[in-house]
Amino acid sequence: MSQVTKPVADRLLGIVLIGLAAFVAVQAINLEVPFSYEPVGPRAFPLGLAILLAGLSLVLVFKPGADGEWPHKALAIRLLLVLGLLLAYAMLFTGLGFIPTSLMVVAALARLFGASNGKALITGVLLSAGSYVLFTEGLGIALPTGTWLAAFI
Amino acid sequence: MFDFLIEGFGVALTPLNLGLAFLGALLGTLFGALPGIGPINGIAILMPLAYTLGLPAESALILLAGIYTGAEYGGRMSSILLNVPGDAGAVMTTLDGHPLAKKGLAGPALGLSAVSSFVGATIAIIGLTLFAPLLAEVAVMFGPAEFFALMVFAFSSMSVMMGKDPIKTAIGAVLGVLIATVGVDSGTGVMRYTFGMPELYDGIDFVVMIIGLFAISEILLMLEHAHRKDGDGELPPLGRVFVSLKEVLYCKGAMWRSGLLGFIIGVLPGTGASVAGAVSYTTEKRLSDKHGTFGKGDMRGLAAPEAANNASAAGSFVPMLTLGIPGSGTTAVLLGALMLYNITPGPMMFTERPEVAGGLIASLYIGNIVLLALNLPLAGVFARVLTIPRWVLVPAIAILAFVGVYQLHSDLTAIYLMLLIGVFGYLLRKLGFSLAPVILGYVLGGLMEQNLRRALSISGGDVDILWQSGISLGLWIAAAALLVLPWLVPKLLAARSRRVG
Numbered sequence: 251m252s253q254v255t256k257p258v259a260d261r262l263l264g265i266v267l268i269g270l271a272a273f274v275a276v277q278a279i280n281l282e283v284p285f286s287y288e289p290v291g292p293r294a295f296p297l298g299l300a301i302l303l304a305g306l307s308l309v310l311v312f313k314p315g316a317d318g319e320w321p322h323k324a325l326a327i328r329l330l331l332v333l334g335l336l337l338a339y340a341m342l343f344t345g346l347g348f349i350p351t352s353l354m355v356v357a358a359l360a361r362l363f364g365a366s367n368g369k370a371l372i373t374g375v376l377l378s379a380g381s382y383v384l385f386t387e388g389l390g391i392a393l394p395t396g397t398w399l400a401a402f403i
Numbered sequence: 404m405f406d407f408l409i410e411g412f413g414v415a416l417t418p419l420n421l422g423l424a425f426l427g428a429l430l431g432t433l434f435g436a437l438p439g440i441g442p443i444n445g446i447a448i449l450m451p452l453a454y455t456l457g458l459p460a461e462s463a464l465i466l467l468a469g470i471y472t473g474a475e476y477g478g479r480m481s482s483i484l485l486n487v488p489g490d491a492g493a494v495m496t497t498l499d500g501h502p503l504a505k506k507g508l509a510g511p512a513l514g515l516s517a518v519s520s521f522v523g524a525t526i527a528i529i530g531l532t533l534f535a536p537l538l539a540e541v542a543v544m545f546g547p548a549e550f551f552a553l554m555v556f557a558f559s560s561m562s563v564m565m566g567k568d569p570i571k572t573a574i575g576a577v578l579g580v581l582i583a584t585v586g587v588d589s590g591t592g593v594m595r596y597t598f599g600m601p602e603l604y605d606g607i608d609f610v611v612m613i614i615g616l617f618a619i620s621e622i623l624l625m626l627e628h629a630h631r632k633d634g635d636g637e638l639p640p641l642g643r644v645f646v647s648l649k650e651v652l653y654c655k656g657a658m659w660r661s662g663l664l665g666f667i668i669g670v671l672p673g674t675g676a677s678v679a680g681a682v683s684y685t686t687e688k689r690l691s692d693k694h695g696t697f698g699k700g701d702m703r704g705l706a707a708p709e710a711a712n713n714a715s716a717a718g719s720f721v722p723m724l725t726l727g728i729p730g731s732g733t734t735a736v737l738l739g740a741l742m743l744y745n746i747t748p749g750p751m752m753f754t755e756r757p758e759v760a761g762g763l764i765a766s767l768y769i770g771n772i773v774l775l776a777l778n779l780p781l782a783g784v785f786a787r788v789l790t791i792p793r794w795v796l797v798p799a800i801a802i803l804a805f806v807g808v809y810q811l812h813s814d815l816t817a818i819y820l821m822l823l824i825g826v827f828g829y830l831l832r833k834l835g836f837s838l839a840p841v842i843l844g845y846v847l848g849g850l851m852e853q854n855l856r857r858a859l860s861i862s863g864g865d866v867d868i869l870w871q872s873g874i875s876l877g878l879w880i881a882a883a884a885l886l887v888l889p890w891l892v893p894k895l896l897a898a899r900s901r902r903v904g
Contacts, residue, residue: 263834267574274581274596281593289864290856292588292595296581303577309570318835321627329626333826336619339805340818348806356798363626365794373795381802389455391810 260314267307275300347396352378411761427469428773435477436788442474443733447617451807460744461762469770492676492712495684499704507642514646516709517778523710526662527717538725542750547857552875554851557672559882579844602816609739618804619825654706665711669718675731676712683711732839735846
């Protein structure tokens with residue numbers, strides 16, 4: 251993930267997509283199809299798509315467009331941090347419960363998006379508690395209250 | 404002939420549906436006005452909530468259509484006030500809208516945009532009312548072969564019209580169709596691309612797909628602008644709040660022409676608000692820019708794209724309701740939403756489910772009036788939404804996305820899948836792809852395969868059936884012409900000018 255001058259992004263993408271097309275095609279050919287009266291079957295459509303995708307990707311390899319602007323290092327790190335946070339949100343969502351998880355993730359996200367510590371904390375408290383009330387009371391959605399905590403008690 | 408509309412007003416005017424049209428318009432305007440959230444993101448984020456409410460199909464559709472048209476309205480605020488288009492359809496709005504705001508006429512500019520949006524949308528909704536039942540009568544004659552040809556036509560028209568790079572648009576559509584093949588094959592019961600995961604047997608869930616593709620990728624994309632200071636918290640003064648009748652009348656020609664143009668462009672499958680805005684602006688500039696005022700804050704330069712993109716938003720309901728082929732990425736999302744209710748839009752909908760088709764059209768009339776009534780006096784309040792900092796907005800979107808997916812399945816796999824699709828969407832956007840073809844491919848892919856296989860079952864495997872009828876042959880020729888002409892015409896012109904020179 252760095253800035254590049256030669257148009258490599260599209261070439262690389264083209265090659266990856268050709269690989270994907272090959273994978274799709276092989277998977278389709280290997281499908282075990284029970285006897286049926288239908289003339290086409292489940293293989294033909296994905297196979298056709300794979301051929302189309304490979305053809306289009308070849309064009310991309312030979313006539314790549316200009317590279318877009320890719321994140322510099324500092325931004326890439328923050329990007330991974332945000333992804334990590336969202337992943338952590340997913341992992342803790344049912345275990346720790348909606349309110350504590352949301353509070354932490356919201357505060358951390360707010361911090362990453364430029365809020366000061368205090369503002370991030372206030373945002374976390376207000377958004378997690380506010381949305382909990384809105385979703386459970388207003389919309390009747392059952393949100394996880396935390397299985398880990400329940401196990402302790 | 405207009406029985407469906409009368410029945411539709413009966414449906415739309417119940418207190419619940421009237422309230423939902425109002426709520427949709429309000430939520431849509433708010434979400435559309437939020438920085439960086441266009442109509443398609445707004446619908447993606449709010450759609451799961453529509454299901455949670457446990458609404459019947461026509462009510463959910465009324466709510467979503469309200470959000471859609473509301474977001475088209477709301478998206479103009481950041482274009483006019485901050486020079487930041489909320490989505491592709493609003494790019495042309497910045498050209499004359501922002502200079503007007505700089506002149507201290509932000510208030511009248513917002514008012515004018517509301518009035519011209521209203522005029523454009525009204526023209527298109529009337530067009531929809533007149534045109535859709537006629538098209539539905541023709542479409543009843545469509546068999547599987549014709550539908551297959553129609554989808555090929557839709558994809559080729561999309562490749563040419565949508566986005567800068569036709570190859571990438573086509574690849575995006577193919578990827579979308581491929582994603583639609585995941586799951587149990589309905590014809591034979593064979594598992595395709597499920598990798599032994601039971602969660603994938605039913606295919607990749609629609610809500611997971613659009614929330615991942617739009618909301619999560621938006622969060623990642625917003626990070627790039629997290630520290631950019633432009634516009635955050637500093638709005639130009641609104642000036643006068645109301646637009647004067649004289650100013651509106653000054654633009655009436657631009658509104659009429661652009662409304663009609665926008666409707667026609669919206670009806671064509673695959674061409675959405677961005678094309679409508681661009682075409683109408685350049686047309687209007689050619690017709691009425693006598694003193695070189697366009698681009699410097701000419702009111703007609705604001706009225707034209709505003710009327711056109713709202714007209715195209717309503718126009719894109721025509722192919723969606725009559726043929727089941729969405730005219731834009733956003734209508735593709737609405738189409739997918741309908742399919743979740745086991746309603747497949749198409750020619751039969753006007754006869755079999757008139758309450759859905761008519762209710763939707765009637766609610767568009769009502770929603771349009773609600774929007775004008777909301778936006779004229781409250782523009783200043785909605786404009787405040789623009790000052791919401793990203794560090795509040797992003798976590799709020801994250802919560803909505805997580806809860807939206809979680810409440811559908813109470814299942815973490817769906818959330819992981821959503822994150823994965825989000826990264827996929829982010830990479831696609833960074834690589835210069837537009838997401839609309841992907842979602843169109845995903846929504847149409849299943850139907851496309853079904854129709855192809857049904858057609859070939861009828862003919863016993865003979866592929867000639869695909870172009871035997873006049874309708875399908877015409878569609879194939881039109882599809883081929885669309886792909887070849889943009890490449891051929893410049894070459895022919897060049898050859899001709901060489902001969903002349």
